[in-house]
Every structure is written in C-alpha cells, then in structure tokens.
Amino acid sequence: MPTLWQRPAIKRKLPVLTVVLALVVIWYIAAVLMNISLVRDGFERSEAKYTIAELIVGTMTAERPLLAAPHQILATFADDVFDYPPNSPRSLIYHAWVTFSATFVGFIMGSIFGIALAVLIVQLRTLQKSLLPWIICSQMVPILALAPIFIVVLGAIGIHGLFPKALISAYLCFFPVTIGMVKGLNTPDPMQLDLMRTWSATPTQLFWKLRWPSAVPILFASLKVAITISLIGAIVAELPTGAQAGLGARLLAGSYYGQTIQLWAALLAASILAAGLIGLIGLAERAVARAMGARS
Amino acid sequence: MAFNVPLWMSPGESGAARVQPGLDKRLQVVDSMYQPAGPVTEIKPSASARRLAVDVRDVSLTFDTGDGKVNALSNVQLQVAEGEFVSFIGPSGCGKTTLLRLIADLEQPTSGTLLVNGMTASEARLERAYGYVFQAPALYPWRTIEKNVMLPLEVMGFSDSQRRERAKRYLALVNLSGFERKYPWQLSGGMQQRASIARALSFDPALLLMDEPFGALDEIVRDHLNEQLLRLWDKTNKTVIFVTHSIPEAVFLSTKIVVMSPRPGRIIDIIDCNFPRDRTLEIRETPEFIKIAGRVRNGLRAGHSYDE
Numbered sequence: 001m002p003t004l005w006q007r008p009a010i011k012r013k014l015p016v017l018t019v020v021l022a023l024v025v026i027w028y029i030a031a032v033l034m035n036i037s038l039v040r041d042g043f044e045r046s047e048a049k050y051t052i053a054e055l056i057v058g059t060m061t062a063e064r065p066l067l068a069a070p071h072q073i074l075a076t077f078a079d080d081v082f083d084y085p086p087n088s089p090r091s092l093i094y095h096a097w098v099t100f101s102a103t104f105v106g107f108i109m110g111s112i113f114g115i116a117l118a119v120l121i122v123q124l125r126t127l128q129k130s131l132l133p134w135i136i137c138s139q140m141v142p143i144l145a146l147a148p149i150f151i152v153v154l155g156a157i158g159i160h161g162l163f164p165k166a167l168i169s170a171y172l173c174f175f176p177v178t179i180g181m182v183k184g185l186n187t188p189d190p191m192q193l194d195l196m197r198t199w200s201a202t203p204t205q206l207f208w209k210l211r212w213p214s215a216v217p218i219l220f221a222s223l224k225v226a227i228t229i230s231l232i233g234a235i236v237a238e239l240p241t242g243a244q245a246g247l248g249a250r251l252l253a254g255s256y257y258g259q260t261i262q263l264w265a266a267l268l269a270a271s272i273l274a275a276g277l278i279g280l281i282g283l284a285e286r287a288v289a290r291a292m293g294a295r296s
Numbered sequence: 297m298a299f300n301v302p303l304w305m306s307p308g309e310s311g312a313a314r315v316q317p318g319l320d321k322r323l324q325v326v327d328s329m330y331q332p333a334g335p336v337t338e339i340k341p342s343a344s345a346r347r348l349a350v351d352v353r354d355v356s357l358t359f360d361t362g363d364g365k366v367n368a369l370s371n372v373q374l375q376v377a378e379g380e381f382v383s384f385i386g387p388s389g390c391g392k393t394t395l396l397r398l399i400a401d402l403e404q405p406t407s408g409t410l411l412v413n414g415m416t417a418s419e420a421r422l423e424r425a426y427g428y429v430f431q432a433p434a435l436y437p438w439r440t441i442e443k444n445v446m447l448p449l450e451v452m453g454f455s456d457s458q459r460r461e462r463a464k465r466y467l468a469l470v471n472l473s474g475f476e477r478k479y480p481w482q483l484s485g486g487m488q489q490r491a492s493i494a495r496a497l498s499f500d501p502a503l504l505l506m507d508e509p510f511g512a513l514d515e516i517v518r519d520h521l522n523e524q525l526l527r528l529w530d531k532t533n534k535t536v537i538f539v540t541h542s543i544p545e546a547v548f549l550s551t552k553i554v555v556m557s558p559r560p561g562r563i564i565d566i567i568d569c570n571f572p573r574d575r576t577l578e579i580r581e582t583p584e585f586i587k588i589a590g591r592v593r594n595g596l597r598a599g600h601s602y603d604e
Contacts, residue, residue, distance in 0.1 A: 192434055213438045294438075
C-alpha cells in the first residue's frame, strides 16, 4: 500500500494543488492588508476596543470588503447556487443558464460563419485580398462601443433577449475560427496536394479528403479560443442596457450596490462556465483525434 | 520541330485511335507512328519495336525565378517503351525530378512535345495513366494503411467491394498484409514507403513514376526494397521510371539508365542495361555490373557533375 503522496493520481495533481494553495494563502494575506483600514475605521467610528485578532477576523468577515476572502466568495456562491430554485432570478444557476444559452447560440453561429468564411477565402484566392482586411478591421472596433449599438438598434426593431446577445458573441468569436481555419485548410504539404492532382481529384474531393481533415486539429484549437471569447461577448452584451438576467447583469448589479462578494461569486460562476465549455470542446477534440488515429 | 501540344493532339490530327472509356487502353491505343512490330507479349522485343509509354521530344523548361530565368531542362529527347525500367540519375539540380514531374503533368514544358501512352501529359493524367511515388511516403496520417491505399480508388469512384479487394491485394503484393488497420505512424519508414507504393499501384496504372522513393531509407532496407520492386516489376509488366542519385541502385534496377547533368538540365548519356529480369543483388559483384556502373560514373564526370 503506497502512502498518500506516492499515489499516481495525487502525484500528478501535486504541482497544481501546490499553486492553488499558494494562491489562496496570498489571497488571504492580500485580503487582510486591503481590508484592515476599513475594519479599523469601523471599530474606531463605534469607539470600541479591539485586539489584533479581532481586527484580522474582521477583515475576513466584512460585509462589503475591498477584497473578499475566498471562504466568503465560496459561501455566497454556494448560497446563490443551492439556496434558490434554478428558475428563480436570485439563483446563480438561472443567470448562468441565460448567459450560457446566448454564448452557445453565438458560438454556433460564429463558428459556422467563421468556417464558411475561411473556406471561401481558401477556395477563392482573390477573396483573401479583398476580405481579410475587413475581417481584421471588424475586430479593431471595441466591442464595448459596439455592443450598445447592436442591442439598441435590434431592440428598436423589436428583437430582444437572446438573439442580440448571441449576435455579439458570434461577432467576436468568428474571428479566431476564420484565421485558424485559413491556416488549417492550407496545411497540406505540396506532396499531399500533388498526389491528389495525379489522381485527377475534383476540387470537392480535394477539399473533403485532404484540406478538411488536415484542418481538424487547428479547428479545435480555434474553437477553444472562440468559446471563451463567445462567453465574454455574451457577458459584455448583458451590460449596456442593464439586462435583467445573466451573469453580466449580475456583475453590473454587484458593482452598482458595492456588493463585492456577489461580484466575485458571479465571476466564479463565469469562470466555471468557461472551464466547463472548454472542457466539453476538449472532450470532443479527444474523441475526434482518436477516430482520426492520433497517437494516444 | 516545335509542335504546339494541344494542336498536336487534337482529334483527327494525331492519327491515333482515341481511348475508349472502360476498355483496356493499353490494348486499344494504336498509334500509327509507333505500330508494334510484334505481339506486345513477346518476351524480348527490341525497345524500338514496342509501343512507347513515354515520348519526350525536344522538351525544354525554363523557370522564372525572382533573380532571372533558370534553365531547368534543355532540349530533352527520351523514348521509353512499354515494360521498360528506366532510371534517371544525376546530381541535385540536373532536372531529373522536373522531367518526372513533366511526365506526370505536375509541371508544363516551356517548349517541345511530351506524350504519355500516346496522349498529352495532361490527358494521360486525366485518364489516370500513371501512379506516382514521392521521396516521402506522404501517407495521410488520419487514415489507416488500408484506407490510404483505398484513397485513390475513392477519388476515382471504385465500388466499395472493389476498393477493399484491391487494397487487400496490393498490400499483400508489398508484404504488408496484417497492417491494414494500423495508422502510418505505427509503421517504420520502409513499411510506409511500401504502403505508398501499394497506393500508387492500387488503380493498376500501366506506368509507375518513382521519385527517389528509397532516398530517405538506410542501405539495408533500400537493398531489400530494390529487390522487392524488381520482383514487382517482373510480375506486373509495368513501365517504371525511377529517379535516383545512387549509381548501384540505377544499374541494379534498370533496363535503361538516363544520365543527366545540371546547368542546364540535360541528358548526356543513355545506357542500356540488360541483366536478366530475375536478377538478384549478387549481380552487383559481376564484371558487367561494374563496367556499366563505371560508364555511368564517367557520364556523370563528363557532365561536370563532380565539379562542385
């Protein structure tokens, strides 16, 4: 029976766990340092006597700390996730679901559009010169400036809710997919291309039997970038009109009312959502790679 | 004679019976210029009596590079009869690969005419007249060995059962039975190159174009594959054009050795080399072998191939 530290699973996780532990320690120290004057002021205003220990405990239990301590964030997060039914506007699950649905729809739209654009660019060489500059320009416009325009204009013509948000997600996430896929569809080496030519393959066969499978590894790398950007797009889209639901709305409310702990809890939910989405794409990637004979 | 290639081959003018789809074109094409003197199956006809698999007349090719024109090939003349094993030998830059690519219609000549099976190179390519083997195996890594061999058959629209049957047959021919389900990375370099030969043979082209196929392999594997290739050529009666820069390899394999020289790329000697079809590696010790190898070496020297 090996000791706990010699177990392979533990051994593999040990470096990650060490870093997490170090971060938590640093976080607590930072929480104490940042909140201490706030707590001291509080004690002094009520002219109460306080010890150092009370002061330190105070920094970790403040209602509106400058920097929330990890256990406070976790407690609020657990409250918001478990204490309300998932369809209640107070539940984080409800808000996460609203944001997720916009993210997902935007991601699907953006990816399909991005892939289609890349295929056009690769198949029709002239488009590379005429389209690529516009594609790059589209990403130079700050999304924070663009999002309100989208939301307001679409709202004015009666389109509310998920679609405008998904559109902003799609607008942001098609870019890495297009850039990646243009590269990916051009990965076949000259010999592989010449082979297809010696067999007099049609352009369609060349695409489906060579270019597309060659691009698959880059496709998944691009999709991982795209889905995180898509999530950011959905959250940003929830800010400008003070949307009633979604993690973005939750962040906005938290900052309005100085609810720092609530802010952190929403942030935690957003990062868990992002990690989950990347994990899903990673799973799909591994399944496809196995089907395509990659070394395991 | 400067023929415009498309004009030369326009129907009615060439005097050649057009290939009828679906029929064996090797038996159907009767080019009045190269009427066979005897039955094609005759054991030892002289080269001129057989129909030409490849006919290169006065072909030149100039590449336009950034800093001026490069004469890749200059006035090349070459006739390859059906069933021959022809090697192109010469130093890097002598245009041997370029000549092979011209035959395969992967490059176009600047001037001259080039016929493959009596057709222009591009017609021959569209007729899928040849199989091409590159320096590297160039297998598609996401396909199993079997699926790689089946790829040209898929492209050419063979039925599912035919694809499987042919993949099985040609993998057996190159001694790769049992590796059908493996992926390329699971095979050694020599095995991968054998798989790529099976792929080139899978649609049964009459002509096999090989561009230094064993160049990247060690000598032991190369000797072994040379012998296997010779057996395969003997069994299948294919025409093989083989690019190499190894003198022993060229002499051992060929019925005809084309010695080439660079700047500009040109043919400086064509050496007949008629060892028995069932030769083994041992012939490399014989005086005849050494004599021919010496002539190849002299040809290379005369072409200043050793100067740099």
